[in-house]
Amino acid sequence: MIARIRAKTEEEQTIKEHSEHVAQLAAHSLAGVGLSALGQLAGLLHDMGKYTRAFYDYIWQAYRHPEAKPPKGTAPHAQTGAIYAYERWYCSGQYEKLTAQILSLVIRAHHSGLPDCICPDGSSPYLECMEAARTDVRTHYDEAKGNFLANVCGTDALDSLFLESVAEVRAFAETAGKDKTSYGYTTRVLLSTLVDADRWDSACFERGENPFGAPVQCAPAWGMLLSRLNESLRKFDSATRIAEIRNGVSLRCFAAAHDAPGIYRLTVPTGGGKTLASLRFALEHARMHDMRRIFYVIPFNTILDQNAGALRDALQNYEGILEHHSNVVMDDEAEQSAHTRLAERWDSDIILTSFVHFMNTLYRKENTDARRMHRLQRSVIIFDEVQAIPQNCIRLFERAVQFLVRGLGCTAVLCTATQPSLALEGADIIQNAGALFQSLRRTEIIDETRPARTCEEAAQNALSLLREYGAVLMIVNTKKAAESVYQKVKDGAPANVHCFHLSTNMCPAHRMETLEELRALLKNGASVFLISTSLIEAGVDVSFPIVIRSFAGLPSILQAAGRCNRNGEQALGRVYVWTLSEEKLERLPFVQHGQALTADVMLMAREERLDLQDLVCIRLYFDKEQKLYGAEGKRNVERSYPFKNTNLVELLGKNKPGEDAMVRLYPQYQGRLFLKQAFRTAGEAFRVIPENTVSVIVPYGEGRQLLARLLAGGGTGEMIMLLRKLQRYTVNLYETAYRALLQQGGLCFYPEYGVTVLREAYYSGETGVTAAPETMDSMIY
Numbered sequence: 002m003i004a005r006i007r008a009k010t011e012e013e014q015t016i017k018e019h020s021e022h023v024a025q026l027a028a029h030s031l032a033g034v035g036l037s038a039l040g041q042l043a044g045l046l047h048d049m050g051k052y053t054r055a056f057y058d059y060i061w062q063a064y065r066h067p068e069a070k071p072p073k074g075t076a077p078h079a080q081t082g083a084i085y086a087y088e089r090w091y092c093s094g095q096y097e098k099l100t101a102q103i104l105s106l107v108i109r110a111h112h113s114g115l116p117d118c119i120c121p122d123g124s125s126p127y128l129e130c131m132e133a134a135r136t137d138v139r140t141h142y143d144e145a146k147g148n149f150l151a152n153v154c155g156t157d158a159l160d161s162l163f164l165e166s167v168a169e170v171r172a173f174a175e176t177a178g179k180d181k182t183s184y185g186y187t188t189r190v191l192l193s194t195l196v197d198a199d200r201w202d203s204a205c206f207e208r209g210e211n212p213f214g215a216p217v218q219c220a221p222a223w224g225m226l227l228s229r230l231n232e233s234l235r236k237f238d239s240a241t242r243i244a245e246i247r248n249g250v251s252l253r254c255f256a257a258a259h260d261a262p263g264i265y266r267l268t269v270p271t272g273g274g275k276t277l278a279s280l281r282f283a284l285e286h287a288r289m290h291d292m293r294r295i296f297y298v299i300p301f302n303t304i305l306d307q308n309a310g311a312l313r314d315a316l317q318n319y320e321g322i323l324e325h326h327s328n329v330v331m332d333d334e335a336e337q338s339a340h341t342r343l344a345e346r347w348d349s350d351i352i353l354t355s356f357v358h359f360m361n362t363l364y365r366k367e368n369t370d371a372r373r374m375h376r377l378q379r380s381v382i383i384f385d386e387v388q389a390i391p392q393n394c395i396r397l398f399e400r401a402v403q404f405l406v407r408g409l410g411c412t413a414v415l416c417t418a419t420q421p422s423l424a425l426e427g428a429d430i431i432q433n434a435g436a437l438f439q440s441l442r443r444t445e446i447i448d449e450t451r452p453a454r455t456c457e458e459a460a461q462n463a464l465s466l467l468r469e470y471g472a473v474l475m476i477v478n479t480k481k482a483a484e485s486v487y488q489k490v491k492d493g494a495p496a497n498v499h500c501f502h503l504s505t506n507m508c509p510a511h512r513m514e515t516l517e518e519l520r521a522l523l524k525n526g527a528s529v530f531l532i533s534t535s536l537i538e539a540g541v542d543v544s545f546p547i548v549i550r551s552f553a554g555l556p557s558i559l560q561a562a563g564r565c566n567r568n569g570e571q572a573l574g575r576v577y578v579w580t581l582s583e584e585k586l587e588r589l590p591f592v593q594h595g596q597a598l599t600a601d602v603m604l605m606a607r608e609e610r611l612d613l614q615d616l617v618c619i620r621l622y623f624d625k626e627q628k629l630y631g632a633e634g635k636r637n638v639e640r641s642y643p644f645k646n647t648n649l650v651e652l653l654g655k656n657k658p659g660e661d662a663m664v665r666l667y668p669q670y671q672g673r674l675f676l677k678q679a680f681r682t683a684g685e686a687f688r689v690i691p692e693n694t695v696s697v698i699v700p701y702g703e704g705r706q707l708l709a710r711l712l713a714g715g716g717t718g719e720m721i722m723l724l725r726k727l728q729r730y731t732v733n734l735y736e737t738a739y740r741a742l743l744q745q746g747g748l749c750f751y752p753e754y755g756v757t758v759l760r761e762a763y764y765s766g767e768t769g770v771t772a773a774p775e776t777m778d779s780m781i782y
Contacts (some may be wrong), residue, residue, distance in 0.1 A: 002148060006064045014206045016051050017153050022212055023047060026198035033293075034378055034409055035173055036191070038165035039100070043195045045162075046086060047108050047153050050078025052148035053141040065575070080134035081145045083109035090163050091673075096171045098675040099184060100747035103170070104132075106676070107192045111199060114366045115192060115680035120648060123662025125670050126681070164464070182654040185678050186404040189363070193374035197346060198441060200372070211672055221350040223288035224620030226316055230281060233315040242350055243569045246440055247274030250431065254278040257430040259283035262292075262403065262412040265425030268420045268434045270441040270614075271563020275416050276311055276385070276540075282430065283381040294347070294380040300356040300389040302509060303516075308385070309353050321350035345369065347376035356384075357689045360394060363401050366648070366684025378409040386539040387415045387423075388556045392591050392630065394689060395640040396650045399424045415765050418563060419556035422623040435616045443566040444574040446613045448603055450552050453582040456482060459549075460489035462579075465504055466547050467498060467530055472523060474545040475532045476561050478553055478592050480504045482584050484768050487532045494530060503533035507769035508699050510729040512536075519543065537564065544568055552580045554595020555602055555622040559614060598625045644686050652683040694733035697748065699759045699770065704730025711754055720754065732770050741772055 004019040006012070024044030031040035050056070059076035083105040090101035091652070106127065107113060116127045132141050135663050150156055152251050170187070177183050205212040234251065238244055250273050257265065258281070267282070269275040283295045297312070299305050309324050316322065325347070347354075360375075361370040382405065390398055402425055405411040415427070431437055454462065459475075463486070467473045477483050483504050491500040501519050503512055520543060522529050529545075535553075537543070537559040544567035550558050558578055566574025586593050602622050606613055642649035656677045662675075663670055700709060704727060711723045742748050747763040765771045 003060060004048060004051055006060060009011045018050055019202060020045050020048055020153050022202040023196055023198045027194045030375055036169050038162055039169050039191060040194050042162045042166050043104055043107055044198055046082035047111050047195055048078060049085060049149045050081030050145050050451045052145045057139055057695050077140055079109055079112050079141055080131060081142055084131050084135055085146060093673055096167050100167045100170045102676050103191060104187060106188055107195055110192055114368050117658055117679040117681045118674050119659040119663050119677045120679055120682060123666040128670055128673060182400055183404055184676055189371055190375050191309055193371050194374045196368045210442055213433050214447050217329060220291055220293060221321060221503050223284050227284040229317045230284060232316050239687055250274055251278040251281050254282035254430055255285055258282045259289055264406055264411060264425050265414045265430050266420055266427050267414055267416045267430045270438050270768060271418045272567045273441055277315055279383045279414055279416055283383055287381050292381050295351045296380055296381060296382040296535060297353040297385060298356055298359045299385045301536060302355060303536050303538055305353060307542060315320050323349035323352045323403055325352060325354040345554050347373045364687040366681055377405055377411060381412045383414045383416060385416045388421050389539050391689060392640055393642045393691060397642060419559050419619055422627040439618055440648045442614060443578050444562045446576045449577050450580045453580040456485040456583050457489055459579060459581055460486050461754045463490055463549060464493050470546045472529045472545050473547045474564055475549040476535060476538055477551040479505055480534055482581055483532050483534055490530050493614045498530055499530045502768045503537055508730045509699055509730050511701050511769060546571060546574050548581055549577045552596050553592055554580055555599045598622055601625060647681045649687060652679040693736050695739045696731050696733055697757045697759050698727050699730055699732050699764045700761045701764060745772060
């Protein structure tokens with residue numbers, strides 16, 4: 002019996018060979034966390050359903066007649082091994098039931114993703130599917146089981162391997178956690194391992210490569226990379242006071258790296274050099290504790306390219322650095338294919354990825370995302386600008402980090418200038434952060450929130466500051482305010498002033514080119530005005546003598562201050578906080594909440610004569626936020642990703658509402674499920690940014706030529722390459738904006754390529770996507 006046929010040579014891979022390969026790969030992958038028998042058993046059983054004459058005929062029919070392939074579902078196979086694991090081993094004993102259901106779920110899901118054990122309505126797609134498949138003549142269950150047991154692995158050997166797996170799961174739970182949420186993560190780790198091993202062996206067979214040919218999980222030469230970093234650090238100017246402070250932060254990170262793996266907080270003021278200091282920690286910690294990978298998880302694509310460049314320079318263009326985010330596009334198909342292979346598996350030593358990709362790996366329903374999760378084991382994970390994690394993801398993030406540290410042996414480093422109050426116990430790398438904040442103070446924050454200003458008044462006030470200081474950065478809460486103030490300042494500015502605008506209405510290529518031009522002008526001492534939404538305030542390396550921040554939460558104000566006098570160009574930079582009366586924040590409740598909390602902190606700071614940049618003010622802000630959103634707070638559900646009458650934390654844990662509904666409506670399922678999570682429902686609902694958006698290609702720069710080449714037609718490979726390159730020329734529109742442009746005829750549709758394109762007249766070379774003023778009022782926020 003065969004699993005597949007190599008397209009070029011008609012060589013067959015037997016099910017036995019493939020099953021044994023996948024079992025060996027999965028076992029090796031999970032050996033580091035003590036789950037090798039579990040991985041081996043899942044690998045052996047995953048394709049049991051292919052051991053039928055019907056599947057053999059299906060494979061050859063698809064190969065010989067690709068123009069008339071049998072429809073999907075003609076010869077289903079994933080359910081067979083799942084049914085076998087559940088029926089044979091789901092018996093008395095907590096860990097026997099847990100292990101059997103984990104195996105059954107993962108085998109069932111290795112093509113389609115994890116199903117719901119119990120839906121919110123009380124039904125059980127997992128049990129229903131297995132019951133239907135057990136009697137479905139297409140599965141040929143008895144034939145498949147008999148052939149598999151006779152040719153791949155017998156009953157006694159499988160039973161023995163199962164008992165080993167039970168012992169492993171029991172021991173793993175002692176460290177990873179004995180709660181349903183941790184069991185859910187354990188299930189996803191096994192799924193990740195099985196999917197990766199299955200796809201890797203299949204791809205290697207198709208390419209004629211040995212799946213065991215490359216060294217697996219061999220620790221990189223962290224010591225060599227640390228030497229490269231130290232060599233690069235010695236080249237920096239060390240004569241200034243700020244350089245001396247940054248070196249002190251770096252040395253403290255190096256010393257802390259010798260401590261045990263766990264959770265660490267790196268609290269360093271903006272401009273304190275935490276990017277390279279955290280890299281120094283990660284390299285030494287990985288060397289000391291034999292860690293496998295280093296991850297940088299960054300919330301904004303705006304700073305991913307910047308940080309990636311800094312790391313490549315510091316490590317002398319080390320080849321083992323992988324960038325996994327939407328801005329990465331290779332120049333040719335071969336390079337893109339190689340990059341995709343690495344990105345799909347996170348198969349590199351140092352990986353820079355977005356917070357979206359990281360969270361999707363842990364929570365989205367697609368196996369393409371889940372496939373990467375097992376690569377996190379024994380890694381140092383640097384979470385940069387951790388204060389920017391969206392509120393709706395906080396509880397999911399906390400639980401994930403706890404599991405990664407306890408279960409997968411990771412070290413997590415929470416980096417920021419404004420450390421939020423998270424339910425994550427850890428150690429502070431900087432012991433006396435208060436003194437560090439004092440020594441790195443380069444700005445004063447001036448509270449001018451009252452009276453509120455109109456956009457016209459704000460523009461005039463900004464022009465006055467521009468005339469006095471030569472360069473001004475203004476950061477606002479809404480895209481509408483950014484565009485309004487930009488136009489007013491531009492109209493009133495002298496001819497020698499260069500005016501810039503930044504927002505997500507501009508495509509990534511447009512934003513990056515704007516920043517490059519801006520930095521060059523600032524370096525040459527030109528007069529510059531920049532207005533931006535919050536996308537610039539976390540980690541973007543620019544420095545202005547004057548920064549204006551529209552009233553927001555204290556973390557946003559302090560992050561904005563990090564763009565002021567960044568390198569100590571003057572004695573003290575100034576950060577003004579203004580209230581813009583025309584900003585509509587009804588659809589931005591977290592900004593409104595932040596304003597209210599900050600107003601309280603400002604009042605206390607005035608009464609106590611404190612600087613808003615003092616750590617005591619930062620901690621007071623987050624203490625107040627914790628009370629607002631905390632475990633007992635009425636808004637706690639907002640941090641748990643609300644979903645209909647429940648939330649994702651509940652769906653991925655005990656799923657009590659679903660279980661209660663099952664007891665009422667489906668009593669026949671009682672006692673048949675140890676795990677009750679609604680994996681599929683949660684995975685479909687999860688989004689880091691929950692608002693629905695539509696991706697639209699915009700006519701900007703090289704994007705015009707790329708689009709013309711796409712629409713001219715070509716081969717599939719070229720089309721895929723062009724679509725990837727066009728990601729840098731794409732804007733995500735909220736539904737209100739999309740509908741407004743649709744009504745005005747501002748969009749073109751090309752269904753044969755699966756793209757929507759913005760017409761030329763609706764994209765500004767200065768501000769990005771634009772529309773008629775009467776519709777923009779309601780569609781930009």
